Every structure is written in structure tokens, then in C-alpha cells.
Amino acid sequence: MTVREALADAELRLAAAGVETPRVDAEWLVAHVLGTTRSGLAARGDEEVDGLEPLLARREAREPLAYILGEWGFRRLTLKTDARALVPRPETETVVERALALVAETERPRILDVGVGSGAIALALKDERPDAVVVGVDVSADAIALARENAERLGLDVELREQDGVEAAGEGWDLVVANPPYVESLDGLQEELRWEPEVALIGAGAHERLARAAEARFLVFEVGDGQADAVGETLLGAGWRDVRITRDLTGAERVVEGAK
Ligand SMILES: C[S@@+](CC[C@H](N)C(=O)[O-])C[C@H]1O[C@@H](n2cnc3c(N)ncnc32)[C@H](O)[C@@H]1O
Numbered sequence: 001m002t003v004r005e006a007l008a009d010a011e012l013r014l015a016a017a018g019v020e021t022p023r024v025d026a027e028w029l030v031a032h033v034l035g036t037t038r039s040g041l042a043a044r045g046d047e048e049v050d051g052l053e054p055l056l057a058r059r060e061a062r063e064p065l066a067y068i069l070g071e072w073g074f075r076r077l078t079l080k081t082d083a084r085a086l087v088p089r090p091e092t093e094t095v096v097e098r099a100l101a102l103v104a105e106t107e108r109p110r111i112l113d114v115g116v117g118s119g120a121i122a123l124a125l126k127d128e129r130p131d132a133v134v135v136g137v138d139v140s141a142d143a144i145a146l147a148r149e150n151a152e153r154l155g156l157d158v159e160l161r162e163q164d165g166v167e168a169a170g171e172g173w174d175l176v177v178a179n180p181p182y183v184e185s186l187d188g189l190q191e192e193l194r195w196e197p198e199v200a201l202i203g204a205g206a207h208e209r210l211a212r213a214a215e216a217r218f219l220v221f222e223v224g225d226g227q228a229d230a231v232g233e234t235l236l237g238a239g240w241r242d243v244r245i246t247r248d249l250t251g252a253e254r255v256v257e258g259a260k
Contacts, residue, residue, distance in 0.1 A: 002048060003034070003046070004045040007023075013060055029055050029065075029068070032069050033051050033052050064192045064196065069081075077154060085117040085118040085147070085200060086196050086201070088118055091248035091250070091254050092222055094246060094254055095220055095254075095255050096121055098257055099175055100128055102175060102218040102257065102259075103129065103218065106217075111133065112168055112169060112177070113125070113134065114180065115137075115200070116137060116143065116160060117179075118143070118150060119136060119146070119147030121177055121179060122134050123151060123156050125177075126158050134158045135158070135160075137165055137168045138160075144160050165180070167213075169213045170213050171215065172215045174217050175217065176210065178220075178221055179222035180221070181200055181201050181206060182206065184204060186201070207227075207231045211234050211240065211258075218258070219258045222255060223256050228256055231256045232245055235258040239260065240260060242257075242258060242259040244256070
């Protein structure tokens, strides 16, 4: 099959499987097999493609594209991604932006990332604030192992520990940042979520527990759709001031922060 034919066929199959962006995903997969980028495909329409089928079958089964490709972009980094941890999301880049803004005036800020997952937030913070002392904790040994692999690949010096976030948050920090599990149930949500670790997705009350436990000058949380106001109230109730909500690039209220 040529690149052109493979793209058309893959797009049809992915659309039939209910994938939200079948053309874009087809391009990612074909580009991956050819060892090129999506924009690099344009000039190679007549080339033969081999080895696409197993990847296409995985995507038809609604496995996240990032797990199939094995890596995914986040801020300036390319992170290794697999089923040991949540796929880093574009909306989480706004969390990093607010975290960087809050410690902009602090020298060598001490930062804790609770629920480090693949390492996305902690590693992006260290990358963009090399003088920061960054610690990432997670209750999942799998996530910590993946975050360590990412830290090594990227040459970023971040301390990673298998530890409960509430316990770590009380240790005294300039900034505590967290994207905790905040989904109540996977019912009605995208099929792709079923491939990601449940401990990364499903949870209730994590924002409140962390807001009460954190000993820090600043706190930055990612929140789920429709949760921002309630989490903001929780922060005020736990003694945080300057509570502020920031929207992500889609316009959804996504980040809640406070100061002490
Ligand atoms: C939504 S994921 C976020 C992963 C990563 N920070 C990101 O933004 O891509 C939540 C993470 O919190 C971890 N987690 C859940 N409960 C925790 C707890 N009590 N203490 C520390 N980490 C926890 C999960 O294992 C998971 O890796």
C-alpha cells in the first residue's frame, strides 16, 4: 500500500472505530512507521508503507495514541509514555505556566509535584526553572519508574519518591503543585481512558486533603470540568488567600491557585 492509500484506509477504519480525529491519528501512525513527521508525509504519498497494521489495530481498539507512539510532547519536552502512567494532557501545560509565574521571583524555589505520573509537570518545571529544587511523589511504583526513565532520558535532576502526596505536602515548600485524580466514574467518558491507570483518574476529595495538608507559600491545582468554583471555596476554607482560577487553552476553568 502507498502512503496515500494507507492514510485513506486508516482514516476510514479509525472513523468507524469512533476515534475523534481519525485523519490526524492516521497521519501520526503512518508518519511513525516511516520515521518521519506528519508534515513530512506530504512529499512521500507514493512510497510503500510496511508495518502499519499492528499499530492501526491498537488504535482501532481505542488505545491512546501516545501509548502506541511511545512518546508524547509536553511543553518543551518529549516524554516516554506508556500504560504505567497517565498521558500528559495539553491542559496541564497551563498548570505549569501558573506554577512558573508564582515562583518567578523566588530564587531556587523548592517545588513539590504531587502525583507525578510520567513526570510531566515536575520535569517541565525543572526544564524551565533549572535552579528549582523539584521533588515528585506518587503512590504508584509504576508511575515513579516511568518518571525516573523520563528524568534520565532528559538529563533533568528531579527527586522522585514513592510516597503519599498528603504526607509529602506537609514537609514545607515554596510551591505545591498537583494534578490529582478527579474523575468520579469513567461512564460516558472517552474509551481511551480505560487504558490509563485507574489510580490516575478516579478519585474524590484529593484537592481538599492537599489544601489542608500543604505547608507551602503557593498551591496550584488542576481541576476537572465544573470543579473550579468548589475547589476555590475549599482553598479559602483552608486558609489560602489570593485564590485565582485560570482557563486552559480550550477556555475551560482548569487551574485553581492560592497563596499563604
Ligand atoms: C491525573 S494523574 C497526573 C499525572 C501527571 N502529574 C500529569 O499531570 O500528567 C494523577 C497521579 O496521582 C497519583 N496519585 C493518586 N493518589 C495519590 C496520592 N494519594 N498521593 C500521591 N499520588 C497519588 C496517581 O498515581 C497518578 O499518577
